[in-house]
Structures are given as C-alpha cells and as structure tokens.
Amino acid sequence: MRLGKFLFVCSSIILLLTISCSPTKRNSLPATLAKAHAHNDYQHPHPLFDALSLGYVSVEADIHLVNGTLYVAHDKENITKERTLQALYLNPLRNIIKENGGYVYGQDVPFILLIDIKTDADSTYLALTAVLKKYSSMITFYDNGKRKKGAVTIIVSGNRNLELMKNENLRYAAYDGRFNDLDSNISSTLVPLISANWRNYFNWKGKGEIPAEEKGKLQRLINEAHKQGKQVRFWATDVSSTQQLNLWNTLLESDVDFIGTDKLEKLKDFLSKYD
Template sequence: MEYGGVVLLVAAILGAVMVGDVPGRVADFCAAAICRVTGGEDCELAGQAADVGPLAYRDPTLDPRPVRPPLDRPGCADPDAAWTEGLHAHNDYENGTPLQDALDNGAISVEADVWVAKPVELGEEGIMEGRQELSVRHDADETTSETLRDLYIDPLIERAEENGGEIYPGRDEPFRLVIEIKEKEDKNRDKWLEAYQIAYREIQDLPEGVEVVFSGDTPSSVAELADAELDGERIGLPPRGATFDIAPEYPDCTLPEHLRFGSDAYDPDEARYFSTLNGEWGEGKCGDQDGDGHISGEEQERLNEVVEQAHASGMKVRFWGTPDGKDRAGHGRFFPCIGYDSCENAPRERAWDALHEAGVDFYNTDHLTQSRDWLRECGEGDF
C-alpha cells in the first residue's frame, strides 16, 4: 500500500507538471527520472535522461542562471602541487616527448591538431583495411604516422589506470585534451564531418578524469552538426565529457548572443555544449589590439570585460596568438637580459601579466618550463 501511495503521489506531480507552464523537455526529464525509480521495460525516456545534465533546459524566467555555473576568477598556481593550474601546452605534439613533457611540467591541458588520416594500407581490392583514424599534424601536406590514439588516447588511459582514474591524483578538475579539427567545413564538408565522426568514436574510451574540448573549426550550432549526415549516418551529439570552444565576435570580442547569458537570444540547449571562449590575441582582436607589444589601460579594461562576460556565462577562457618567444625548448636565458624592453621575452611577460590581471583560465604556451615557473610564482621573478 505504501509503494502504491508513492506511485500515486509521483503520478499526481507528473500530471501537474504536464499541464503546467513547464517546457516539455523538462517534463520528459521528470518522467524519465520517475520511470527509473518505478521500473518497467517501457521506460523509453530513461536512457535519454542519462544524457541530460541537471542544469539543462532551464527557463531563465523561472531560474535565472546560466546552464553552466558562473566561474570565479582563478588564483595563482600552487607551487607545491604536482600540477600547474593554467598551464596549457599549445600544439603539444611538437614538443620533444608529446604529452609526457606536458605532464612532467604539470600542464592541465594539452592541444593536438588533427586531420583525417590518409589511407595507407590497402587490401587486395584497393580498399583501406582497419579503422579510420585521425593523424596529428599541423598542416595538411605534412607526412606523419602519429595518430591521436597513439599520442594521447592510449597514454591517457594508461596513466589514469595507474592513478585510480585520474591524471593528477587529488586534483578536483579533469585533465583537458583539446582536439583542434583542422579540416575546414567550407572547403570539404564531408571531411569535416568525418573528422568529428572519428573523434567521437575515439574519445569514448577516455576515462572520466579526462575532458575533451573540440577547437578550431568548431560548429556555431551543435544541433546542426548533430543532425548532419555522412554516408547515411547522423553525426549525433558529442559523447559525455566532450564540449566545444568558440571564437568571440570581433571587433568587440564578445560572446555570440546565443551563448551569452543575459542576452535575449541565450540558448541553454546550445550553451551546455560550449565550455570555452577561445579568442585571438593580436592586432584588431582581443588583447594587444593595436599590435604595439604593450597593453594600454583601455586594452586591459576591455580584456577584463571579455573574461568577466565569459565567466558570468560559465565559460572558461584562453587566448591564442600571444607573444611566446621564438624557440620551443627554452629553459631560461643563457646570458642575462639587459634592458627589459629589448628582451625577447618582454612582450610575452607583458601579455601574461595582462592575462593574469584579467583572470584567464589557460595560458597558451610552447615553453612549458618557463611558463610553469611563471605560473607557480604568480608572475614574480625574472623569466
């Protein structure tokens, strides 16, 4: 009788939800949750509900919060931690030992550029054998045998298995693998779709301690990408733990309206799949807007506003194209630098100071050791 009473109660609640002024998808979510409790083979919505986050589909008139919680300004990196908060290994595959160099320096994020691999193994009838893969390289005409799975997927799986499912034991946030899709949609849409199709398959093997952020030629609408078809197969939504970054709208360097919380066009269904604002630093863009190597008070104020807007919308921030020095390996200067403004690293440090003041989440760098030391000392000292 008690069980029957519970069923009647939840049925009454569900009935009120169905006739009330609540979006249909919220009702579906409630129905799925109830269905999982009461059981039964006819719970068609139960599987769908597993893919719907608890903050999805919020009506801003009922609950005025972004689909992702607003973010606080990050603090300085803990010098005693095994990881270095904020350290992002730009084009990590170009380092001497990809991934391992980043992990040795405590990077919390690594970036790999990928293209659909060219067929190299042909069967007797000229058909490619084995699974299609993504090759890791910067340019289309480069020749490489390195794949996303070889350089990142399998090593991250192995490390997580050794550390109880985490990349850095004790760190609250997941490790970030940034996958930049280099195939351009406007040049060859099928190749672009194929890259996402392969990537979705590959990353499903990653542990929960790793999140994936797709970068580069990302879609402006996840719904349109999900509905697109390749060889009769829908691309579908990204796997759990995978999101996209998006470029701001220039020259104002603002979030697109459908992702900017507070805008009348804010779309929570789309916003839940975009986790990062990925802005360009240089002239006419978001940081050093006049390209003189210095950050004026006006430029700093604008940069602060850009980061605050993204954080208020629940999105993290990184910038690419910041001055980063000429050579990838540098571990400090051999000779002392005389006259700071003439030093090679001066523009980089001015940019880092500006990024730190604005409160960005990731520092894009090719110089892992120098960047690690700068972040762990919160910009103090000579680098």
C-alpha cells in the same frame, strides 16, 4: 651486433625514455598549474609527457582524417603513420589514469585535451566520436545535455559544426566557442570554453602598460564569459622574451582561465610563483 641484441638494446632505451618522461607514478607527480595550456603540444620532443611532467592541465593536438585514421600533425605533409591520436594521447592518458586511481594527476584536477580539427568538420568529427566511444570510461560525456564528468574533457576546436554537436543526444566532446557565441548565451555544457586570437582583439603585445581602453576591453570580454559559466583562452600570446612576462601578468590580473604557450618551461616557472 646481432639483430636480436640490437633490438633488445633499442627497446630498453625506449622503455627508459618513456619511464623518465612519464608522470604516472603517484609519488612523483608534479604540482599542477591551473592555467597552463600547451599550444601545439605534439611538436614538443615528448608529446603529452613533457607537458604533464611540468603540471600542465590542458594540451592541444591538431588532427587530420586520412583514410579513416586520425593523425596528429600541424600540416598534412607532416603526417607519419605512427603519430595517431590514439598513440600519442588517448592510450597514454588511459594508462596514466589507470595508474593514478582514475585521475590524470592522482587527484580530481580537471584536464583538457583540446583537439583542433584540420580536415573536413563533419566527417572528421564523426570519426573522432567513433574513436572517443572506446575511451568513454575516462572522458567527460554529455547525455541529453547532462554532463557526466570524466578524468579528461575533450574540447573540439578548428573545423567544427556547432549544429551537429548540439543535436547529439550522446556527446563525447564539447565545443570551443568564440566571443560572438556569447551573444546567444549557449549552454556551458556545450560551449565551456571561449578561445580567440589575441591579435584580432588587441594591438598591445606586452611592451609597457596595456592601454586603458584595451585593458577595459579585455576585462569586459572575460567577465561576460565568466558570467555565462565559460572559461577563456587566448592564442598567439607568445611574444618576445623581454615583453612576455608583462603580457602573462596582464592575463593573470584579468583572470583569464588558460595561458597557452610553446614555451613550456618558461610558463611553468612563471605560474609556479602564483599557484
């Protein structure tokens, strides 16, 4: 096969795959799942698009700053030059939002891109800010403490500096808090989300009924966050298949805001019964 024909065939296949995985057409948009968060979304076959095709409203990407570029990968040794934050997330989201009349899903459904910083907090955040400025028309930003809502809200997790973000007059991302941040009642425009490792707070992993003491603790944590206008997400809640639905049911009953998972299809099937 001649080189030109080979390249044409390859490009055609890539285009067809992109179209088939992309929920960018308004008449084919999925029903959204209000509590669905795609943990380590970039590890799925089609980052962003697999989650969007199922109606997820929050996706997570780990980033590394290397030689001035923000790469998406879990570990530094997994970095490849084509998998940048812009290529995997920001550019596709911008195209989707343009196609869908200013929204990710063609309607005013909040959408979160949770960015987990794996390299140095300050230098990576400053590089991230410089990138996000180029997408300011589509993302939520904060001008002297006032929130200007966009189609996508960026929340920074992992290595992050609260004081650095707090002192910005113009900010393009919010801060992913922890439960101890509730002690100072920080503004929800700065810290709209509280995240925690489930296993640091609870021994129960879905087998049988959750102990009354742990159930009460869970409810108190969620209630206090909600009282301050903050949402709640736990990670490390993927457990064995026989116990998974029981744990997810408990989270729903406790009014957790986001359920994170690597099991995209399974969580979609579970939440579809409630949404």
